[in-house]
Amino acid sequence: MQINCKGNLIDLSTPKVMGVLNLTPDSFYDGGKYKDLPKALKQAEKMLNDGATFIDLGAYSSRPGADHISETEEKKRLIPVLNELIKAFPEILISVDTFRANVAxxxxxxxxxxxxxxxxxNLDQDMFSTLAKLQVPYIMMHMKGTPQTMxxxxxxxDVVEEVNFYFSEKISQARAHGINDCIIDPGFGFAKNVEQNYVLLQHLEALQFHKVPVLVGLSRKSLIYKLLETTPQQALNGTSVLNTIAIQKKAKILRVHDVKEATEVIQLLAQFN
Structure with a gap:
């Protein structure tokens, strides 16, 4: 299983790690830590050195109830940092976390x-046609509503059945537009309560039906820290446990805040294949 990132064929037969780099002041775990350019560059370098294949750059907070910001503000936060990251790390593979076609x-x-x-x-009717022209891999997440209403x-x-049906429709739409590389993300924590998240994780292999790579974003989320009665800051161990389960259930990309630990999960599980 491969995806084409601007001429780079990425082999997903071994799972890969996507490091999260939030440029927002209000993300649930690291809000504000990397909105300054020098700190963003330093964190990107650390994640690349720790084994990240991709860096996911986001300038719009999607935590539950987050403030809505304008497209102009999203671009203002995103593009200068993106430009500097590419200057500093010419081989970097950046994923841009946005639901707006113009920003993408x-x-x-x-x-x-x-x-x-x-x-x-769902939040921008021009996204599919835009991605078809751009011809870059497209990660499609399951969510209902918006970050403000989800x-x-x-x-x-039946959460598993509904998520599977959602992706059947979305992949069909993407193929009809001419989008070649689709990746699906079940959207842990998005319009799902704690119990629904664990049911979805338990049945994650059901998403293999679609024959496209599955990305999971479990890192430090409330399904971990609420169950353990801790905080996002104390949820790294729980994240590693759930990432282990996700890989065993055929996830191909782990989207995480802590790249080194996710890379170690993949390295250790490789000994059992």
Missing amino acids: KLAVEAGASMVNDISAG KQHAKYS
Whole structure:
């Protein structure tokens, strides 16, 4: 299983790590830590040295109830840092975390290698046609509503069945537009309560039906720290446990804040293949 990142064929037969680099002041775990350029560059270098294949650059906070920001503000936060990252690390593979087609287009033209859309095109009707022209891998996440309203939509008769049906429709739409490399993300923590998240993780292998890579983002999320009655800052061990389970259930990309630990999970599990 491979994806084409601007001419780089990435082999996903061995799972890969995507490091999270938030440029927002209000993300749930690291909000504000990397919004200054020198700190962002230093963190990117650390994640690359720790084994990240991709860096996921986001300038719009998607935590539950986060403030909505304008497209202009998102670009203002994102593009200068993206430009400097590519100057500093010419071989870097950047995923841009945005649901806006114009932001995605600008970022890819500046050198980003893939687009990570929490809404799978639901929040911008131009996203699919834009991605078809850009021809970069497209990560489509499952979510209902928006980051501001998604908590109200955590209602399912069968969460696994509904997520699978959602991706059947989305992949079909993407293929019809001419998007070649699709990656699916079940959207842990997005319009799902703690119990629903664990049901989805337990049945993660059901997503193999779609024959596309599966990305999981479990890092330090509330499904860990609420269950353990701790905080995001204390949720690294729980993250590693759930990442282990996700890899065993055929996830191909781990999206994480802590790259070194995720890389170690993959290295250790490789001994049992």
